[in-house]
Amino acid sequence: MNTENTTNNDWLFEITPKNKFFSLNLKEVWQYRDLLFLFVKRDIVTVYKQTVLGPLWYLIQPLFTSITFTIIFNTVAGIDTGTVPPFLFNLAGITVWNYFTACLTGTSDTFRSNASIFGKVYFPRIIVPISIVISNLLKFGIQCGIFIVFYLFYYFQGAAISLNPSVLLFPVLIIVMGVLGLGLGMFISSLVTKYRDFNHLIGFGVQLLMYLSAVMYPMALLQEKMPKYSWLVQYNPLAYIIETARYMLLNVGEISILGLGYTFLVTVGVFFVGLLIFNKTEKSFIDTV
Amino acid sequence: MKDIILKAENISKQYRLGTVGTGTLSHDLNRWWHQVRGKEDPYLKIGDTNDRSTKGTSEYVWALQDINFEVERGEVLGIIGKNGAGKSTLLKILSKVTAPTTGSIKSRGRIASLLEVGTGFNPELTGKENIFLNGAILGMTKKEIASKLDEIVEFSGCERYIDTPVKRYSSGMTVRLAFAVAAFLEPEILVIDEVLAVGDAEFQKKAIGKMQDISREGGRTVLFVSHDLSAISTLTKKTIVLSNGKIVAFEETDKAISFYSSMHSLSNIFMQKYLVQKPTVTKVEILTSEGGTLQGCNNPFTVNFEITMPDVEIENMALSFQILNHLQVPILYDYIFDIHTKICRIKGVNYLSFTYDKLSLYKGNYSIMVHLAETKTKTKFQEFNCCSFEVEMIGMKEPEWGWQKNVCQYLDEGGWKI
Numbered sequence: 200m201n202t203e204n205t206t207n208n209d210w211l212f213e214i215t216p217k218n219k220f221f222s223l224n225l226k227e228v229w230q231y232r233d234l235l236f237l238f239v240k241r242d243i244v245t246v247y248k249q250t251v252l253g254p255l256w257y258l259i260q261p262l263f264t265s266i267t268f269t270i271i272f273n274t275v276a277g278i279d280t281g282t283v284p285p286f287l288f289n290l291a292g293i294t295v296w297n298y299f300t301a302c303l304t305g306t307s308d309t310f311r312s313n314a315s316i317f318g319k320v321y322f323p324r325i326i327v328p329i330s331i332v333i334s335n336l337l338k339f340g341i342q343c344g345i346f347i348v349f350y351l352f353y354y355f356q357g358a359a360i361s362l363n364p365s366v367l368l369f370p371v372l373i374i375v376m377g378v379l380g381l382g383l384g385m386f387i388s389s390l391v392t393k394y395r396d397f398n399h400l401i402g403f404g405v406q407l408l409m410y411l412s413a414v415m416y417p418m419a420l421l422q423e424k425m426p427k428y429s430w431l432v433q434y435n436p437l438a439y440i441i442e443t444a445r446y447m448l449l450n451v452g453e454i455s456i457l458g459l460g461y462t463f464l465v466t467v468g469v470f471f472v473g474l475l476i477f478n479k480t481e482k483s484f485i486d487t488v
Numbered sequence: 489m490k491d492i493i494l495k496a497e498n499i500s501k502q503y504r505l506g507t508v509g510t511g512t513l514s515h516d517l518n519r520w521w522h523q524v525r526g527k528e529d530p531y532l533k534i535g536d537t538n539d540r541s542t543k544g545t546s547e548y549v550w551a552l553q554d555i556n557f558e559v560e561r562g563e564v565l566g567i568i569g570k571n572g573a574g575k576s577t578l579l580k581i582l583s584k585v586t587a588p589t590t591g592s593i594k595s596r597g598r599i600a601s602l603l604e605v606g607t608g609f610n611p612e613l614t615g616k617e618n619i620f621l622n623g624a625i626l627g628m629t630k631k632e633i634a635s636k637l638d639e640i641v642e643f644s645g646c647e648r649y650i651d652t653p654v655k656r657y658s659s660g661m662t663v664r665l666a667f668a669v670a671a672f673l674e675p676e677i678l679v680i681d682e683v684l685a686v687g688d689a690e691f692q693k694k695a696i697g698k699m700q701d702i703s704r705e706g707g708r709t710v711l712f713v714s715h716d717l718s719a720i721s722t723l724t725k726k727t728i729v730l731s732n733g734k735i736v737a738f739e740e741t742d743k744a745i746s747f748y749s750s751m752h753s754l755s756n757i758f759m760q761k762y763l764v765q766k767p768t769v770t771k772v773e774i775l776t777s778e779g780g781t782l783q784g785c786n787n788p789f790t791v792n793f794e795i796t797m798p799d800v801e802i803e804n805m806a807l808s809f810q811i812l813n814h815l816q817v818p819i820l821y822d823y824i825f826d827i828h829t830k831i832c833r834i835k836g837v838n839y840l841s842f843t844y845d846k847l848s849l850y851k852g853n854y855s856i857m858v859h860l861a862e863t864k865t866k867t868k869f870q871e872f873n874c875c876s877f878e879v880e881m882i883g884m885k886e887p888e889w890g891w892q893k894n895v896c897q898y899l900d901e902g903g904w905k906i
Contacts, residue, residue: 214584214593234624241621245612319607320625321584393516482587485580486503 216482227323234322238330243337257341261297265289268415278416282359283449287349292414294346295444298339298373299380299437300405305331306384307401310392310484317485324481325474328385332377339373350448365454366447375466376440382470389473389480412437417445417452436462491561493709494582494599494677498591499555501577501733504548551577552733555591559711561676564703566720566741567713568748569730575713578730579603579681582711597676597709600627604681607666611655615646615665618654622669636672643698644668645691664691671698677709678702682716699723717745717815742893746814746853751876756781758874762796767805767832767869769860770796774875777882781875784882785899789847791856791875793840797832804864805832807840810857811849812873818857819849819897825863848899849879851891 228235247253265286272278273285280288306328310317313327353360390397411432413421418438422429432438439458446454504515552574559565569575580586582593583601608625609618619640623633633640641647644665646657654662680699696719703710703723714720720727720741727744729737729751737747758772771794777787791809808823822842824831832838854877860870881891 209596210594211596211598213595214581214587216587216589216591230629231624231627233628233630236630237621237624241610241613241617244617245610248612316608316625318580318585319603320601322625322627485586 224323228325228329231322231326235326235330235333238326239334242330242334254341257338258345261290261293261342262345264293268293272415278420280417281451283451284353284358284360287346287353287358287360287449288445288451289415290346290349291445291448292441294339294342295373295376295441296409296412296414296437297342298335299376299440300409301335301338302332302377302380303384303387303405304401305335306381307387307391308398309384309388310480311388311398314485325385325477328381328388328477331384332381336373336377346448361450363447363450369444369447372440372444372447375463376437378470379436379440379462379466382466382473385473385477386469389476389484392480392484408435408437411435413441418442419452433458436465490558492558493561493596494559494711495594496555496557496582496591497594499552499578499581499588499593500550500590501552501574501581501586502548502589503551550733552581552588555735557728557735557738559677559709561597561709562703562707563726564710564712564724566724566727566744567711567730568715568717568720568727568744573730574733575730576603576681577733579679579711579713583679595677598627599677599679600673600675601679602626602670602673602681603679609654609662609666612653614653615650615657616641618665619669622666623673626670626673627675628673632674640668640672643671643694660691667691667695671695671702674706675708677711679711681713696723717748718817721745721815756875756877765798765800767798767802767860767862768796769807769858769870769872770794770837772856772858772874774856774877776877778880781877783847783849783877783879785851785879785884786846786848787882788843788845790841790843793842793858795832795838795840795860797835797838799835801833801835802862803833804862806859806861806863807831808859808861809842810859812855812857813897814853816873817897819854827863847879850896850899851879851881852894852897853878 250256252259268289269286272289273280278285309324309328309331317324350360387397387401412435413432418429418432421432439455439462442452443454443459446452555578567575567578577586579601580603581588583599583603585601585603608622610621613621616637619637620630620633624630641650644661644667646661646665646668649657649661654665657665699710699712700723702708710723712720712723724741726739727737727741728735729744729748731751736751737744739747756774756776760768760770762768762770771792773792773794774781775790775792776783777789778784783789793807795805795807797805804826806823806825808821810818811820812818824840824842826832831840855873856875857873858870859868861868
């Protein structure tokens with residue numbers, strides 16, 4: 200028994216009922232970086248297998264949504280997009296919005312859809328949501344490609360559009376968006392393990408959120424037409440991201456430094472809260488899922 | 489000084505029975521309310537021991553309770569127990585899949601677990617791609633896998649299919665490939681759960697051999713859970729016996745196995761309740777030569793059965809029994825079928841008896857496996873293990889070197905010619 204005390208302290212690790220209050224354990228994630236890479240590769244490769252149109256499916260959805268929005272909101276409802284062709288205006292909003300939804304819905308199902316593998320083997324669970332956010336970048340890249348094609352098309356048609364120099368910061372904007380989607384997704388995925396209700400909520404919640412995120416209208420228009428309810432959109436960090444993306448890509452609307460600062464703070468907050476709950480859940484979710 | 493690589497202290501795991509969902513919110517709120525006031529979790533105090541067959545009073549059960557053990561570096565430890573004894577829960581806690589409710593595990597080495605081979609295999613990916621993916625899931629780096637790729641492919645014996653998607657593989661091939669990946673893992677501690685129950689005989693032999701190499705040459709620590717007692721006895725030196733979530737024995741494998749085999753029933757009489765409207769073996773009794781559970785070699789041995797039949801007459805009943813050795817391997821078998829001799833035609837209690845005039849089982853521990861069935865519709869009513877007994881070489885001339893253990897299971901008469 201005496202020898203025990205002398206050797207008690209050099210344990211490599213300890214498995215205990217609860218995680219420390221906050222443990223991201225970046226070192227461990229780094230050890231598993233190859234797994235992250237392989238998950239991303241798997242997600243990308245398996246999507247194309249046994250489809251005829253392959254990655255073309257990524258293009259069909261934003262194109263048709265943009266066409267529908269243009270008909271409904273611009274032609275029928277008469278939303279004014281200024282000098283920018285309404286189709287391009289909508290396509291820009293939808294492309295950016297799609298990346299957010301893909302990240303959110305993808306990560307919000309992390310625990311449930313991976314229950315069988317999480318139940319058998321341990322690796323840092325956060326690898327899975329991170330890999331989803333990264334592999335969605337490819338889809339986003341393809342959709343950006345189609346945007347560029349239409350951008351050039353309208354440009355050579357003589358439409359009055361131009362890039363804003365701040366477009367160089369566009370990748371930063373996308374990273375902020377990915378992190379926001381990841382944080383929110385981790386938060387929801389943790390709740391889904393116990394209360395499946397959130398799974399239903401996410402489906403139409405994302406739909407509703409889109410209307411509050413200035414995807415198919417300029418923020419200024421809402422302030423002008425519905426000053427009473429415009430706070431709904433003004434408190435939504437996503438609205439600033441989309442508004443800013445359009446500002447960068449099409450040079451329309453306005454950029455609000457205050458709004459962007461607010462967005463950044465919310466993103467950081469959501470990410471850490473999401474991470475905290477995710478960490479707490481990953482320890483024993485397998486018993487409740 | 490002992491080199492302890494893994495130490496479990498007071499591990500307990502509580503589960504909630506019934507459907508999770510209804511009422512969880514109220515329990516969560518109650519738990520949270522206690523936590524806020526700095527009080528103990530109210531649901532940790534309650535909970536029944538985990539006996540699957542009895543009706544409990546509480547919604548909460550302890551799947552594991554106060555588990556304490558230490559494993560030395562390079563040791564191969566077996567874990568045995570009946571279904572639901574808590575084996576898999578223990579492995580899940582060891583492999584960090586789920587956290588214990590109380591207690592802690594301390595480790596001086598990386599733990600890799602093989603609770604199921606082929607975890608994370610993606611059917612769309614090729615064999616090679618899956619080797620990388622599966623290896624990475626199990627904790628290997630890409631470099632490590634790449635350096636062992638040829639060995640893995642060779643060990644799996646799936647060379648021809650290595651660039652084919654795994655969905656085209658036969659199930660046996662998938663298992664071979666998956667085990668091959670796992671076999672080349674190099675953690676300090678390897679946790680294995682009955683992965684050997686798959687694959688053909690040739691591959692099983694290969695797998696067991698590989699596991700022996702891992703522990704002997706690699707000096708690695710292995711924790712091995714299995715129902716296959718002969719695999720346990722060839723691979724491990726020490727074994728933990730779990731029963732209803734508690735450690736009931738932690739000894740040398742031989743002793744642990746004989747303890748486990750005698751756990752079914754320590755008496756020579758086995759009784760169970762009549763399952764209403766279902767033919768039931770309500771009593772099994774063995775009459776040994778020495779009385780109790782001790783049987784002498786080359787002596788008579790009788791098994792008495794009491795079968796309770798329902799009100800409706802059932803024809804074509806069949807009763808059979810096996811005598812199993814300590815590794816649960818059947819040694820002797822006998823049966824009686826209604827189609828040959830009418831049995832169990834009385835509504836109510838029927839008696840049957842079987843006698844060996846001279847039972848020449850070799851010294852060791854044995855038990856009776858009873859099967860009750862109906863041959864026409866091929867319904868199996870009951871199958872259970874009971875009445876453990878010990879055979880000693882009583883009254884026989886002992887060789888100079890004594891009666892060695894496990895040299896054989898059965899003796900027969902015969903003579904040498906020189």
